[in-house]
Amino acid sequence: MEKASLSFDQAPPFSAPLRFFLTAPLFALLAGLLLLWEGPELLLSRWTPGALAATHLLTIGFMLQTMLGALIQIMPVVAGVNIENPIVFARWVHIGLTLGALTLVSGFYFSLPTALTIAAIVLGISVSGFLVGVLRPLSRTPSTSPTIRGIKLAMLGLAGVVGLGMLLAFSLAHGWALPLMALTDLHASWGLGAWGGILLAAMAYVVVPMFQLTPGYQARLSWWFPLLLMICVGVWSLGVLLDVSILGRLAQAVANLLGIGFCGFTLRLQLKRRRARADVTFRYWQLGLTSAIFALIMGLTATLWPDLATSNQWPIVVGLLLIVGGFLSFITGMLYKIIPFLGWIHLQSLGEYKVPAPPMKKILDEPAMNLQMLAHGVALLVLLVAVFVPELVRVGGLFFAIASGLLVWNVFGAARRYRQHSKLILEKLGKL
């Protein structure tokens, strides 16, 4: 087993990704509390201060946090890309993201132009810092797998979503005369498509077969999906820039079709899995894929009948399905694999393979994860209904706050148990 230990030596210390994983659920909890506090007002339209604040609590506070944290951890493993000084790097990116997200959300909620400006600058610097730290080693890595190519394209997507976000924040703060509606849609397409969608696919190519024991993604499909999606977002951007709406609509239609294809294909792979038991990650992915398919079908429908999307409810339903139903489910499902797995690996290496690490379920057990997922599923359902029945918004908010609170409990509990086991292992090691 001594040789086997070598494989994990290049992984960054657990604290590097863990700080992101611990903070992210707190942002989701804040979003739930905001829903509970604001009530029906929040879901009236996607332009209300509360809706903008809640959206960014989830997209930056939860999604971006976990995605960057997970990338710092996983890039050495899936791409052979090692970031220099991962602990210092993670600390600065994490502080910048956390402060930037909180400032941005305050700026939206309390309509504070200065906060929006500061947040745009802080988030811009933090993400640029991340990109600079990652792009150097990434540029030296040849794209030998669809995952590496996907990660490279996703970095372009990250630059795009943050660049557009900064432009929008400055426009809002300083009253610049820009087509805000079209730019906001474009910002969302870079965020959820070019960044989130492509990164998700690049990770899915590795984690779906690895953790759920399914067949692999066909090589041709996995090479082309990220590139085609990026081309769609590029054409969409061109449509906005040149003010040619048909270009944008065409690109949206193809992007939605690509997304439906990817989700459908992943569902099919899951049906062929060799792991008999459906665990919480598997179920979270099924929920995520199904929600995303509904959202993308709605997106596709809106490109054919654009009047539909002008109603206040339509974009909120799509957003709930894609962000709460889709991305939050994928990410939480993966956290439930990654955290116990990393904990176990680090404990094993801490014990120098002389003191055995406890089984993964001692770090995070299945019933706690299942309960959290149940609350998340109920929250999603109630919130979807609440778009049409405003009296239910607070109930949905309560369930979402419960689900996020349980996630906080689970993740902090796992970190606490990890520390306890670390101490025990070191004590045992000292007695050997």
Next chain:
Amino acid sequence: MSHPKTPHVVDARYMEPPEPFVKTMEMLDTLKAGEKMLLQLFREPHPLYKVLKQNGHAYEVELLADGTFEILIWP
């Protein structure tokens, strides 16, 4: 299990980590001079590559249409 590239094959496509790594290292230990082994996976094992390089092994990788990475390793 035999394969046109070599009779020494670790088909790790439906194994959970770290089993593929452990099985590969075990098989490498049993190889005789001039023999090669093949690892089949649905991903590229970058941590293994690093160990292979450190231990002076050579390898080449082929991605098949079904998404299988075939990693041919020799001492």
